[in-house]
Amino acid sequence: EPEVTQTPSHQVTQMGQEVILRCVPISNHLYFYWYRQILGQKVEFLVSFYNNEISEKSEIFDDQFSVERPDGSNFTLKIRSTKLEDSAMYFCAGRERPYEQYFGPGTRLTVT
Amino acid sequence: KQEVTQIPAALSVPEGENLVLNCSFTDSAIYNLQWFRQDPGKGLTSLLLIQSSQREQTSGRLNASLDKSSGRSTLYIAASQPGDSATYLCAANNAGKSTFGDGTTLTVKP
Numbered sequence: 529e530p531e532v533t534q535t536p537s538h539q540v541t542q543m544g545q546e547v548i549l550r551c552v553p554i555s556n557h558l559y560f561y562w563y564r565q566i567l568g569q570k571v572e573f574l575v576s577f578y579n580n581e582i583s584e585k586s587e588i589f590d591d592q593f594s595v596e597r598p599d600g601s602n603f604t605l606k607i608r609s610t611k612l613e614d615s616a617m618y619f620c621a622g623r624e625r626p627y628e629q630y631f632g633p634g635t636r637l638t639v640t
Numbered sequence: 641k642q643e644v645t646q647i648p649a650a651l652s653v654p655e656g657e658n659l660v661l662n663c664s665f666t667d668s669a670i671y672n673l674q675w676f677r678q679d680p681g682k683g684l685t686s687l688l689l690i691q692s693s694q695r696e697q698t699s700g701r702l703n704a705s706l707d708k709s710s711g712r713s714t715l716y717i718a719a720s721q722p723g724d725s726a727t728y729l730c731a732a733n734n735a736g737k738s739t740f741g742d743g744t745t746l747t748v749k750p
Contacts, residue, residue: 559736561736561737561738563738563740570729570740570741570742570743571684571729571731571738571740572740573737573738573739576736576737583736584736584737617683619683619684621738623736627672628672628674628686628689629674629731629733629738630686631676631683631684631686632683633682633683634682634683634684636681
């Protein structure tokens with residue numbers, strides 16, 4: 529069964545550094561999402577992406593964040609200048625139309 | 641804005657018990673509702689998906705029901721086992737994006 533993959537599984541970075549989290553969605557999916565989960569808190573929506581543009585973003589998704597689908601397969605989340613509070617698990621998800629969302633295994637980001 | 645609440649926050653039961661986890665949501669215009677399992681420090685494992693037109697879905701010992709008009713879903717776990725110990729999350733999907741509850745942390749004691 530096809531699955532969503534994310535790399536790396538764990539990223540440690542210093543405050544102020546840029547990070548890029550990568551996701552490879554299932555090939556026939558059209559809609560893509562990033563969510564994050566700060567340790568001990570609920571999973572929160574960050575951004576949705578369709579047809580090569582952002583369709584919706586939350587208030588968390590400020591100018592420090594950007595998303596891209598550079599080559600038609602990878603889907604990336606970039607954080608330009610990481611803060612301590614960006615430490616979280618980041619999940620990528622995808623779907624076909626109004627169907628089930630398939631989530632990746634997550635990338636744990638630790639900002640020191 | 642969709643809000644999802646899960647009750648109880650934590651539940652501890654002896655092995656073999658049947659149990660019910662509750663999820664409520666404020667905006668009934670959902671595409672679907674999904675139940676997930678999350679083990680500590682791990683990702684999200686999808687358990688069941690109920691489309692907005694459906695009333696329930698079953699997988700093995702799990703049964704999820706959906707009452708869209710009242711904004712409620714329940715996850716029923718039959719004959720619980722220690723391996724069921726985890727956090728169970730429900731997520732209501734509106735226009736694509738999912739809104740998650742805080743989860744119910746289940747402990748099944750041998």
